Amino acid sequence: MTAVAPATKRTGVDVTTPVLYFFAALLCLLIVLPLSWLFVYSFTDKSGAFTLANFARLFSESAFMEPLLTTFIIAFCSAVLCCAVSAPMGWLVARTDLPFAGLIRALVTASFVTPPFLGAIAWELLAAPNSGLLNKLYRTIIGGEMDAHLFNIYTLPGLIFVISCYTFPYVFTLVANSLDRTPGELEDASSILGGGRWYTARRVTIPLVLPALLAGALIAFLQAMTLFGSPAILALPAGFHTMTTKIWSLFGYPPKPELAAAASLPLLFLTVILLRAEHMIIGRRSYSIVGGKYGAPRLIPLGRMRWPAFALCMIVLLNPVFLPYGALINAAFSPVATTPLTFSNFTLHNIEFVLFELSAAGPALNNTIILGTAAATIGTILALVIAYVTTRKAVKGWRLLGFLATAPIAIPGIVLGVGLFLSYTRPPFVLYGTLWILLIAFVTIALPSAYQQLQAAFRTIHPELEDASRILGATRLRSLWQITAPLLRTGVIATWCFIFVGVMRELSAAIILFTSQTKVISVLIYDLNESGDLGAISVIGLAMLIITFAVVIAINRIPGFGQTRFRA
Amino acid sequence: MKKSNWSRRQLLKTTGVVAASAALAPALSTRVLSAAPPPTAITPALIEAAKKEGKVIFYTSVDLPLAEKVAKEFEKKYPGIQVRVERTGAERVFQRIGQEYASNIHAVDVVSSSDAAHSIVWKRNGMLEAFVPEDVGKFYPAEHKDPDGTFASFRVWVCIIAYNTNLVKKEDAPKSFADLLDPKWKGKIVKAHPSYSGTIMTATYQMQRDLGWGYLEKLAAQNVLQVQSSADPPKRLALGERAVQADGNEYNIFQLMETGKPVAPVYATEGSPLIVGPMSMMKQAPNPNAARLFTAYCFTPECQQFIIDAGGLRSMHPNTKEKPGRTPFKDIKTMKDDPAAVEKMSEEIKAHYSKLFHV
Numbered sequence: 001m002t003a004v005a006p007a008t009k010r011t012g013v014d015v016t017t018p019v020l021y022f023f024a025a026l027l028c029l030l031i032v033l034p035l036s037w038l039f040v041y042s043f044t045d046k047s048g049a050f051t052l053a054n055f056a057r058l059f060s061e062s063a064f065m066e067p068l069l070t071t072f073i074i075a076f077c078s079a080v081l082c083c084a085v086s087a088p089m090g091w092l093v094a095r096t097d098l099p100f101a102g103l104i105r106a107l108v109t110a111s112f113v114t115p116p117f118l119g120a121i122a123w124e125l126l127a128a129p130n131s132g133l134l135n136k137l138y139r140t141i142i143g144g145e146m147d148a149h150l151f152n153i154y155t156l157p158g159l160i161f162v163i164s165c166y167t168f169p170y171v172f173t174l175v176a177n178s179l180d181r182t183p184g185e186l187e188d189a190s191s192i193l194g195g196g197r198w199y200t201a202r203r204v205t206i207p208l209v210l211p212a213l214l215a216g217a218l219i220a221f222l223q224a225m226t227l228f229g230s231p232a233i234l235a236l237p238a239g240f241h242t243m244t245t246k247i248w249s250l251f252g253y254p255p256k257p258e259l260a261a262a263a264s265l266p267l268l269f270l271t272v273i274l275l276r277a278e279h280m281i282i283g284r285r286s287y288s289i290v291g292g293k294y295g296a297p298r299l300i301p302l303g304r305m306r307w308p309a310f311a312l313c314m315i316v317l318l319n320p321v322f323l324p325y326g327a328l329i330n331a332a333f334s335p336v337a338t339t340p341l342t343f344s345n346f347t348l349h350n351i352e353f354v355l356f357e358l359s360a361a362g363p364a365l366n367n368t369i370i371l372g373t374a375a376a377t378i379g380t381i382l383a384l385v386i387a388y389v390t391t392r393k394a395v396k397g398w399r400l401l402g403f404l405a406t407a408p409i410a411i412p413g414i415v416l417g418v419g420l421f422l423s424y425t426r427p428p429f430v431l432y433g434t435l436w437i438l439l440i441a442f443v444t445i446a447l448p449s450a451y452q453q454l455q456a457a458f459r460t461i462h463p464e465l466e467d468a469s470r471i472l473g474a475t476r477l478r479s480l481w482q483i484t485a486p487l488l489r490t491g492v493i494a495t496w497c498f499i500f501v502g503v504m505r506e507l508s509a510a511i512i513l514f515t516s517q518t519k520v521i522s523v524l525i526y527d528l529n530e531s532g533d534l535g536a537i538s539v540i541g542l543a544m545l546i547i548t549f550a551v552v553i554a555i556n557r558i559p560g561f562g563q564t565r566f567r568a
Numbered sequence: 569m570k571k572s573n574w575s576r577r578q579l580l581k582t583t584g585v586v587a588a589s590a591a592l593a594p595a596l597s598t599r600v601l602s603a604a605p606p607p608t609a610i611t612p613a614l615i616e617a618a619k620k621e622g623k624v625i626f627y628t629s630v631d632l633p634l635a636e637k638v639a640k641e642f643e644k645k646y647p648g649i650q651v652r653v654e655r656t657g658a659e660r661v662f663q664r665i666g667q668e669y670a671s672n673i674h675a676v677d678v679v680s681s682s683d684a685a686h687s688i689v690w691k692r693n694g695m696l697e698a699f700v701p702e703d704v705g706k707f708y709p710a711e712h713k714d715p716d717g718t719f720a721s722f723r724v725w726v727c728i729i730a731y732n733t734n735l736v737k738k739e740d741a742p743k744s745f746a747d748l749l750d751p752k753w754k755g756k757i758v759k760a761h762p763s764y765s766g767t768i769m770t771a772t773y774q775m776q777r778d779l780g781w782g783y784l785e786k787l788a789a790q791n792v793l794q795v796q797s798s799a800d801p802p803k804r805l806a807l808g809e810r811a812v813q814a815d816g817n818e819y820n821i822f823q824l825m826e827t828g829k830p831v832a833p834v835y836a837t838e839g840s841p842l843i844v845g846p847m848s849m850m851k852q853a854p855n856p857n858a859a860r861l862f863t864a865y866c867f868t869p870e871c872q873q874f875i876i877d878a879g880g881l882r883s884m885h886p887n888t889k890e891k892p893g894r895t896p897f898k899d900i901k902t903m904k905d906d907p908a909a910v911e912k913m914s915e916e917i918k919a920h921y922s923k924l925f926h927v
Contacts, residue, residue: 063922063923066926128807128809129809130807130808130809130810131804131807131808131809146735146811147755147756154793235927236761236794236795236796236927237793237794237795239794239925239926239927240926240927241926241927249763251663252659252660252663252763252918253659253662253663253666253914254915255663255666255667336806336807336829337807338807338808338809353633353636357633357636357637357639357640358632358636359636359639359650359651359652359653360652360653360654360655363652425670425671430671430672432671432673433668433671433673433675515664515667515668515673515675516625516627516654516664516668516675516676517673517675527655527656528632530656530657530660530764530796530797530800531631531632531655531657531796531797531799531800531803532795532797532799532800532803532804533632533633533803534803536632
């Protein structure tokens with residue numbers, strides 16, 4: 001806080017406080033309103049009287065208990081699988097002289113920006129038991145008959161695998177970042193005391209990174225538990241429901257919003273509990289490696305294992321990136337989605353269909369870009385102001401503001417969708433049917449990670465610079481605008497792009513909130529999947545990836561941003 | 569949503585006695601209080617008025633590529649009027665329109681579902697405009713148009729068994745629904761879902777009526793690959809993902825067959841479920857003239873012949889010709905359709921089905 005108050009009041013009214021309280025009120029509205037309706041609906045019956053019947057039904061019918069159990073199994077297995085893959089890979093990339101470590105990090109980012117529903121459709125093309133490209137290859141190699149197959153994606157393990165493909169980047173990033181930050185001195189100390197390289201890794205490095213790994217496991221668990229995209233594609237053919245697909249099915253005719261609200265609450269509570277657990281673990285970790293200036297981490301020479309280790313990483317990355325992208329390209333240009341592409345069967349039919357016939361494609365692309373741009377801009381501004389207030393403790397109640405900005409992380413997308421639907425289909429805010437309701441959803445979903453990123457950026461800027469500006473008579477807003485904002489430029493742009501990418505990926509809230517006039521690309525792909533139009537999906541999906549990568553590459557071109565990593 | 573006047577259950581409760589009897593339901597729609605308006609021809613004035621609006625929004629469950637082709641034909645004939653096709657499964661179309669209307673969003677101009685029961689509900693809720701295109705008035709048989717002029721059968725087809733000809737020899741192919749229960753088909757059947765597809769909702773009603781739920785229970789035990797739209801099983805057959813479809817659109821099978829894909833239809837000896845897809849324009853259509861023009865166009869012999877030739881559908885317009893090489897419609901043994909009964913049972917069908925098939 002500024003200790004010196006200006007001796008004489010300069011001209012101009014300081015609107016800082018009203019502006020900040022306005023933001024606080026906005027946040028309350030954004031988060032508290034949908035959650036309140038969720039609670040109200042889940043505890044009332046059709047006539048509006050208090051009841052526990054919704055929960056009684058939820059916990060007594062196997063139609064709800066089975067999906068709940070399935071969701072747990074999926075979340076647990078995905079978390080374990082993600083850790084098993086990410087821990088060694090993160091260590092190889094951050095702590096060894098692995099060749100092309102930068103490339104591997106970039107490919108992990110590529111897996112991160114791939115929408116999970118698109119990945120799931122690509123894996124259908126690859127590993128459907130009979131028509132999947134990999135199974136066809138397998139039958140060709142072993143000369144097996146019709147039903148022989150290596151993989152069946154329409155199973156619980158298949159779904160767990162696909163979910164893990166697009167969840168492991170979260171764990172990888174946490175582990176690799178933690179290893180990047182682990183001080184070299186601690187390892188030096190171990191070596192000086194006679195510990196060998198491997199001994200040091202085992203007794204010093206791994207224990208230091210273990211909390212990050214556990215936190216990663218929790219994030220992976222949460223992601224897998226609340227994901228809608230992959231189960232929406234694979235669970236129905238596999239013959240089971242997860243909680244998210246079950247909630248979505250409750251919006252079929254006749255809609256049962258009260259049951260959907262009740263079914264959302266267990267997801268919400270679990271998320272809150274798990275995030276508390278994560279907070280405790282992360283808290284312990286930052287305590288353990290606090291200290292002065294650190295040396296660069298030691299890189300362990302892998303010796304003869306260098307190239308095999310690299311090959312191992314690439315084999316892992318086949319699954320989320322190379323194989324699915326290949327399958328999508330094949331389907332986009334091939335006459336039948338899973339017929340291998342040759343020079344003679346190459347066709348532009350799907351591209352023509354999407355460009356010239358699919359009348360929903362143009363408006364959907366338009367809506368997606370409008371929403372992406374608007375959500376990214378508004379979300380960044382909101383996160384910027386809140387991050388400023390909380391790092392500089394600018395108003396009373398800043399803690400609450402910080403809490404509110406982080407709270408949406410505990411709200412799974414589909415639950416937020418249900419809450420927003422219940423809130424904004426009634427007066428005073430009838431927003432359903434407009435892009436506004438989707439904008440609110442996307443901003444709310446993006447806010448926690450945007451806020452965390454910008455808060456970290458603010459911490460690197462010493463308040464002295466702002467104080468100087470304030471002493472010279474500038475208002476808080478003016479010094480924020482003229483001093484702090486330029487210093488934060490790269491962080492702000494990165495956050496903007498991060499939200500934009502998030503909007504492209506988002507399906508779970510959009511599927512509840514869209515109308516035909518406000519359809520977005522992810523919903524269009526979901527609709528096309530319903531009737532099996534795989535060629536069109538591949539074309540739209542590839543276009544979507546190209547747009548996304550263009551944005552991500554644009555970020556990485558900005559000097560100084562190379563080190564910042566995605567964290568969601 | 570909560571207080572919407574929309575729930576079938578509530579409607580049934582309030583009209584309990586009447587609706588309890590399926591036999592009386594047709595009587596409801598033939599009440600003499602109102603009659604169809606005189607047929608409307610496509611006049612230059614109508615075309616001009618439609619062009620001023622410039623677009624028409626078409627909600628349908630017709631398989632997307634075909635729906636877009638019909639749209640393109642219309643746009644070619646009436647340049648300056650754009651057709652926006654909103655295609656999703658009929659049960660989702662129904663839910664979507666209900667949800668949009670409950671929120672006072674009137675986006676849809678023209679609708680064509682594949683669950684004829686939907687027209688009954690929309691009509692009862694006063695959502696459909698009484699509008700009789702000239703062709704419907706002059707040529708369509710009485711059982712394929714609403715006496716009050718709010719809908720008529722845009723398309724007719726059957727929901728059929730089919731197989732992949734690379735994977736199954738003709739003589740080994742199933743001939744009947746009963747054949748699908750043979751253990752040799754375990755894990756080789758693909759099937760669509762009545763909670764998404766109006767075709768399958770209609771077909772499931774007819775199958776449980778004629779073959780019993782016991783049949784579907786045994787079918788569920790065959791480890792079917794469950795997909796959503798009735799347009800999807802034919803596409804899965806073409807991919808070679810499954811050898812046989814238990815249900816799916818006949819018209820998709822024709823489209824695939826005639827472009828050289830290895831699929832073939834089977835008309836079950838028990839009879840194939842008959843599906844009727846009515847078309848209506850909405851009373852609160854945002855583009856009323858374009859809606860009239862588009863609806864009228866869809867029933868012209870030109871468009872009807874197009875959906876036969878390019879789409880594989882059947883037409884009730886007497887001035888159309890069946891495409892050679894396809895089994896003529898009159899030679900196909902069909903089950904009897906009964907939209908009023910489907911309307912009454914749809915919730916029960918969805919619930920029973922998801923109990924049997926676990927999704």
